[in-house]
Amino acid sequence: DTGVSQDPRHKITKRGQNVTFRCDPISEHNRLYWYRQTLGQGPEFLTYFQNEAQLEKSRLLSDRFSAERPKGSFSTLEIQRTEQGDSAMYLCASSLSGASYGYTFGSGTRLTVV
Amino acid sequence: LAKTTQPISMDSYEGQEVNITCSHNNIATNDYITWYQQFPSQGPRFIIQGYKTKVTNEVASLFIPADRKSSTLSLPRVSLSDTAVYYCLVGDEGRRALTFGSGTRLQVQP
Numbered sequence: 001d002t003g004v005s006q007d008p009r010h011k012i013t014k015r016g017q018n019v020t021f022r023c024d025p026i027s028e029h030n031r032l033y034w035y036r037q038t039l040g041q042g043p044e045f046l047t048y049f050q051n052e053a054q055l056e057k058s059r060l061l062s063d064r065f066s067a068e069r070p071k072g073s074f075s076t077l078e079i080q081r082t083e084q085g086d087s088a089m090y091l092c093a094s095s096l097s098g099a100s101y102g103y104t105f106g107s108g109t110r111l112t113v114v
Numbered sequence: 115l116a117k118t119t120q121p122i123s124m125d126s127y128e129g130q131e132v133n134i135t136c137s138h139n140n141i142a143t144n145d146y147i148t149w150y151q152q153f154p155s156q157g158p159r160f161i162i163q164g165y166k167t168k169v170t171n172e173v174a175s176l177f178i179p180a181d182r183k184s185s186t187l188s189l190p191r192v193s194l195s196d197t198a199v200y201y202c203l204v205g206d207e208g209r210r211a212l213t214f215g216s217g218t219r220l221q222v223q224p
Contacts, residue, residue, distance in 0.1 A: 004157075033211055042201055042214035043158065056211055091157050102148060103212065105157025 004106035006092050012112045013082055020078045021109045025094030032075050033103065034067055035091040036060070043091055049075060050097055082113045118202045123219040132189045134218050136202030139183050144206040147178060147185045152199045152217070161200075162187070189220075197222045 005024040013019050025032045031050050035043035046065070047057045051072035061067075064082075069075040079086055089110050093103040119137040126132045138147070146165055150158035162169055164176040164185070175188040189196055199217040 035214075042199075042216050045211050045213060048211045089155075093157070102160035102163055103150075103158075104160065108155075108157050110155075 004092055004094050004104050006090075006106035006109050008109055009107065010110045010112075012114060015082060015084060015113055017082055018078065018080045019082060019111065020076050021090055021092075021111075023075045023077070023092030023094075023106060025074070025092070026104055029094035029096055029104070030072065031095045031097050032069055033093040033095070034075070034077050035093065037089045037091055037108070038087075046077075079111075082111075084113045087111055087113045118204055118215050120200075120202050120215065120218045122216065123221070125221050125223065126192055127223050128193055129191050132192050132196070132220060132222075134187045134189075134200055134202075134220070135184060136187070137184045138202070138204045141182050141204050142206065145204050146206070147176065147182075148203045148205075148212065149174070149176065149187045150201045150203065150214075152201065158201060158214075192220075192222045194222050194224060196220060 007022045011019055033048040034046040036046055037043040044060055045058050046061050047067050049069040052069050064080045067077045089108040091105055091108045093105040095101045095103045146163055148163040149161045151161050152158040162171055162174050162176045164178050166178050169176045177186045199219050201214050201217040203212045205212045
């Protein structure tokens with residue numbers, strides 16, 4: 001297992017277009033998280049899944065954002081009608097459930113909305 | 115969720131020991147303290163986690179006093195490659211996702 005994989009690494013899109021990102025977690029990890037990070041700031045939590053169930057969503061996750069994790073394996077994050085303010089690094093992490101396991105992050109997808 | 119406060123930035127020189135302290139006055143009984151390291155254009159990397167007293171691994175040590183209202187990440191003999199942002203997080207990963215603050219930017223000079 002090579003860790004958490006995210007695809008694509010970079011995405012440039014025009015304002016108003018829809019984009020979808022994919023995250024493949026570490027295979028034995030049942031939890032998967034999405035974070036967003038803008039320049040100079042720490043990662044902001046968006047949502048997380050335990051297996052296929054979406055257990056928590058941030059208020060940052062507007063109606064234009066949707067995340068899925070079918071069959072509890074990979075996950076997708078879709079942004080509809082992108083805005084310039086959506087430009088950021090989108091980070092995916094996975095972990096085992098429990099109080100004392102750290103997260104393993106992927107390298108992120110950098111989104112630029114022009 | 116317990117909030118954390120840590121210095122915005124720190125400077126050091128190669129070979130020195132660096133201690134980054136994080137305050138978390140409202141830490142809950144079930145909360146763990148976790149530190150992550152992040153390099154530019156990469157995702158954060160888990161460094162160390164602890165609940166109380168002292169934890170040491172091959173990378174760092176984590177000191178937690180008895181009241182658990184603060185913690186100190188200690189990096190022995192830093193090198194240029196330790197230049198990064200370090201995040202202190204407090205939470206019960208079993209229940210809620212972790213919340214990142216703004217972190218501490220460590221700059222190591224030759």
